[in-house]
Amino acid sequence: MSMARTRSPLGRALGLGSAKDGVEHWWRERVSAVALVPLTVWFTASIVVHTGDNYAGFIAWLEVPLTTILMTLLLIALFYHSALGLQVVIEDYVHSGIRIPLLVGMRLGCFALAVAGILATLKIALGT
Amino acid sequence: MANALSDRPRPVSPNIQIYRPQLTSVLSIANRIAGVVLAVYAVGLVIWLVAAATGPEAYATVHAFIRSWVGQVLLFACSFCFFFHLCGGIRHLAWDAGYGFSLRAIYASGWTVVAATIALTVLTWAIAIVVPGVSR
Numbered sequence: 001m002s003m004a005r006t007r008s009p010l011g012r013a014l015g016l017g018s019a020k021d022g023v024e025h026w027w028r029e030r031v032s033a034v035a036l037v038p039l040t041v042w043f044t045a046s047i048v049v050h051t052g053d054n055y056a057g058f059i060a061w062l063e064v065p066l067t068t069i070l071m072t073l074l075l076i077a078l079f080y081h082s083a084l085g086l087q088v089v090i091e092d093y094v095h096s097g098i099r100i101p102l103l104v105g106m107r108l109g110c111f112a113l114a115v116a117g118i119l120a121t122l123k124i125a126l127g128t
Numbered sequence: 129m130a131n132a133l134s135d136r137p138r139p140v141s142p143n144i145q146i147y148r149p150q151l152t153s154v155l156s157i158a159n160r161i162a163g164v165v166l167a168v169y170a171v172g173l174v175i176w177l178v179a180a181a182t183g184p185e186a187y188a189t190v191h192a193f194i195r196s197w198v199g200q201v202l203l204f205a206c207s208f209c210f211f212f213h214l215c216g217g218i219r220h221l222a223w224d225a226g227y228g229f230s231l232r233a234i235y236a237s238g239w240t241v242v243a244a245t246i247a248l249t250v251l252t253w254a255i256a257i258v259v260p261g262v263s264r
Binding site (some may be wrong): 030033034036037040041044047048049051052055058059062071075078079082085086089113116117119120121123124 | 160163164166167170171173174177178180181184187188191207210214217218220221224252255256257259260
């Protein structure tokens, strides 16, 4: 007997059940979390050390290749992790018609913010 | 039969309103709330970077807001949420690896998260307030 046979006719007709991507989502959330531990600690420590810096000081800090690289990695991991986390929150608590538009908007927003942050970082780093 | 079933509201579990709040449940939902709050603060990070890339005037505007008392309170809340989500996240990663599931360990790690969050937040602000005076 196949697994599909054990599902109720109503459940099958409504197309409810596992989307089969839960494990993948879970792993991506953990991997991005592991990446964010050193990246966010580095960022926080840097902000603390550079407290009181003026504009020139801030630019000089962001221009250092290692800073540029870490900031880019931070933005990627941060918005990827945010998108995965917010997706679960929306899926758990939003059950009205705005659920899907909200999920799509959130995904696009996270992507746009990551791109904006990375391009701003690169513009400063490359001095154009 | 199918109609009678689908017309009736399905039982929903868990009914969280009947439970007394415990450290475990409070930290669980707080970790989620902190994550959502940090996602909102991430927008601020991008605004800050884009302002810096735009030029000194735009950066000065954002910087003036951060230096204002509203900005400082928001930044303090951000640091608290960050350290809480960081410590809570590390606790979750330990669970994911299969460690710390005894009731005793769960409460010990829970209180450790609370203590570490407060300690790291206070330590960070203490250094941030002292550092500019030392180096300049």
